[in-house]
Amino acid sequence: MSISDELDPKPILGRTVVHEGYVFDLVDDRVDLGKAGVVHREYIDHPGAVAVIVLNNDDEVLLVRQYRHPVRAFLWEPPAGLLDIAGEPAQIGAARELYEEADLRARTWSVLTDYFTTPGGNNEAIRIFLARDVEEVPVGERHEREHEELDMETRWVPLGECVDLVLGGHIHNPSAVVGILAAHAAKAKGWDTLRSVDAPWPYRRTAPLTSQV
Template sequence: MTFAHETVSRAERYHGAIFSVYTDQVTMSDGSTAARDVVENRGAVVVVAVDDADRVVLIKQYRHPVGRHLWELPAGLRDVPGEDETLTAARELAEEVDLTAGRIDRLVDLHTSPGFADESVRVFLARDLAPVPDADRHERTAEEADIEVRRVPLDECVAMVFRGEITNAAAVAGVLAAARARDSGWTLLRTV
């Protein structure tokens, strides 16, 4: 039997441009009520870009909350109202690594921290890569100004995950899912 959990009340604790924080009073399965802190987030897209040589396009970017540079995949917030997620993925691929994709498929969907956040991340697989013309390239600023871009064989990316060199959760999921999808002959992909 499934119990209907209902939000009895909500108090806003913080409202920001990227996320907001609330404390909800929620009915529990035993009939009691408990406080649950919730982070509401716009969500994001992540792109596993695999070239014709079976290499993944990785970026190394500074992440202040963990105080270091992390190996990641091109990614971005769903911050353009009404924009299709596939277009968001293509935009982030172009902005962060100066590439376009002739083919984009859905790879996996993630709830990054469902114990306290509603953030959902859709990971796409991009193939048939081509460079963005020089005149159309995005000027990277702020934390993106020093992004390091590297193409790494997919199997080496998997090894980096297991060595603890790729720790960004969406990148870990994306790399492992891409390797499994490739090993299945790409039959596991969901078209967009």
């Protein structure tokens, strides 16, 4: 038997929005688990996101340093952002984030891996892309940053050194941890594991992951 996660929505008998936020909501679902009965599950209802592991010709990874208030820390991360435009292809969203956060465009795109950030309390699904053959955006065409993105520091770090930083506990952002280790593993396999940018992604939250009855 092969090992693969399985999308299997259970019926929602009712939903209460506990808190409606700017980006995501806190919801309370009454879920019918069959023999296990009906249970309440509170979780964050999130639109999903993309992240980009950018590799240059020297096998260096682009990292950006961004302040994350919930953890009160500056974290080194890959360019990333929300999938909050209805119907937008994930790769287009990723390219926009690369342009806005790093002043870069890439000619070669692949899907590196997909994951859930916190499936016990959050339905945020993230797709991580690998971007290569990059070039800088001309100064006159660059995005004007604001808020946390203003004056973000960027750094090119060798892929092998990034792996050591992850394993040594120096990098904590989940997309950085997952993406760096996935890129290292994919490179070791000759990049044969990469998928096309339009590879199926059934876990993307285009609609609630569970069906309401």
